Amino acid sequence: MSENFTFNLKATSGKARLGEITMPRGTIRTPAFMPVGTVGTVKAMYLDQVKEGGADIILGNTYHLMLRPGPERVARLGGLHELIRWPGPILTDSGGFQVMSLSGLRKLDEQGVTFKSHVDGSLHHMSPERSIEIQGLLDSDIQMQLDECVALPNEPREIERAMELSLRWAERCRVAFGNQPGKAMFGIVQGGDQPALRIRSAEGLKQLDLKGYSIGGLAVGEPQAVMLDMLRITLPVLPTEKPRYLMGVGTPDDMLKSVAEGIDMFDCVMPTRSGRHGLAFTRRGKVNIRNARHAEDMRPLDEQSSCPATRDYSRAYLHHLVRSNEALGGMLLSWNNLSYYQELMQGIRQAIAEDRFEDFKAETIEMWARGDI
Numbered sequence: 196m197s198e199n200f201t202f203n204l205k206a207t208s209g210k211a212r213l214g215e216i217t218m219p220r221g222t223i224r225t226p227a228f229m230p231v232g233t234v235g236t237v238k239a240m241y242l243d244q245v246k247e248g249g250a251d252i253i254l255g256n257t258y259h260l261m262l263r264p265g266p267e268r269v270a271r272l273g274g275l276h277e278l279i280r281w282p283g284p285i286l287t288d289s290g291g292f293q294v295m296s297l298s299g300l301r302k303l304d305e306q307g308v309t310f311k312s313h314v315d316g317s318l319h320h321m322s323p324e325r326s327i328e329i330q331g332l333l334d335s336d337i338q339m340q341l342d343e344c345v346a347l348p349n350e351p352r353e354i355e356r357a358m359e360l361s362l363r364w365a366e367r368c369r370v371a372f373g374n375q376p377g378k379a380m381f382g383i384v385q386g387g388d389q390p391a392l393r394i395r396s397a398e399g400l401k402q403l404d405l406k407g408y409s410i411g412g413l414a415v416g417e418p419q420a421v422m423l424d425m426l427r428i429t430l431p432v433l434p435t436e437k438p439r440y441l442m443g444v445g446t447p448d449d450m451l452k453s454v455a456e457g458i459d460m461f462d463c464v465m466p467t468r469s470g471r472h473g474l475a476f477t478r479r480g481k482v483n484i485r486n487a488r489h490a491e492d493m494r495p496l497d498e499q500s501s502c503p504a505t506r507d508y509s510r511a512y513l514h515h516l517v518r519s520n521e522a523l524g525g526m527l528l529s530w531n532n533l534s535y536y537q538e539l540m541q542g543i544r545q546a547i548a549e550d551r552f553e554d555f556k557a558e559t560i561e562m563w564a565r566g567d568i
């Protein structure tokens with residue numbers, strides 16, 4: 196623990212980095228996967244299972260929490276950690292991405308965004324300052340600047356406009372955040388699939404003395420090759436001594452290849468959302484447990500796993516639960532999937548510590564490709 200936010204780079208293996216973020220609420224081992232706790236819950240999971248499974252930090256969404264239960268109410272209830280009973284670090288997204296993707300966006304201008312709630316249609320305005328204020332009311336440990344993430348593919352002029360706006364909003368968020376030693380505010384690099392704009396965005400954020408950098412504007416449907424190209428362009432510009440967080444990523448394959456470029460933090464709804472829909476992630480690849488071939492398969496997903504959901508339940512039972520749309524099906528598969536994701540991150544960290552990450556990446560991808568599950 197530390198009363199400040201510090202990032203300690205412990206080892207490298209190629210461009211892959213092993214590190215630790217220490218802050219008052221705990222230590223985050225990187226590369227880290229952050230389970231998504233959108234409205235103050237990692238869906239279908241008890242948070243002690245999430246902790247037990249290896250997560251050091253979870254993510255909350257400002258957009259959802261500002262609509263329900265509301266930031267002032269969360270503050271009156273003692274802050275998000277108290278409300279949801281998660282004592283460790285929480286990172287909050289700033290809301291911009293969800294406004295674009297979920298709400299009835301009414302207006303976006305220099306001041307901020309005006310939108311209609313997808314919950315009850317009520318009208319809301321969010322400025323960079325209000326986003327930071329909300330994240331402060333939530334008592335968030337790592338706060339994101341408000342930004343504008345444009346869809347890809349897109350016109351270079353449109354990507355440039357959104358990137359420049361996000362840079363100006365980063366400055367306003369930096370001022371609004373002020374000086375909070377035990378907390379951090381990350382800037383978000385934008386610039387779409389345009390190398391020159393990515394470099395300009397990263398250079399602009401570097402002037403702001405930030406404690407970490409998110410890579411935004413990706414995992415919006417672009418090919419993986421484009422995402423990785425943008426990492427190769429952007430990461431060398433960013434300070435090596437600060438953490439880099441790739442937003443919304445991703446599959447195990449995405450994460451392995453992004454760690455290889457120098458990413459330290461990830462978040463993705465993939466393991467929990469696909470778990471609720473009957474998709475299991477295992478060491479040997481994906482298993483669609485809804486498939487009829489599992490109906491009488493008494494094997495567990497992986498008898499060698501330390502996760503009870505993975506080791507103690509037959510595929511036949513999981514198949515039955517998912518086909519019957521029983522809550523326990525989504526619960527057990529979410530538990531399995533998050534355990535697998537954390538097991539993968541632990542394997543990644545161990546491989547970097549032993550300077551054999553490239554081999555680990557190749558072996559893991561090959562094991563997935565072989566399937567045989």
Ligand SMILES: CNc1nc2cc3nc[nH]c(=O)c3cc2[nH]1
Pocket residue numbers: 288289291292342343344383410411412413414415442443444
């Ligand atoms: C699932 N993919 C994805 N989730 C994202 C969240 C984001 N938040 C803020 N800013 C972003 O650019 C951004 C991009 C994202 N891509």
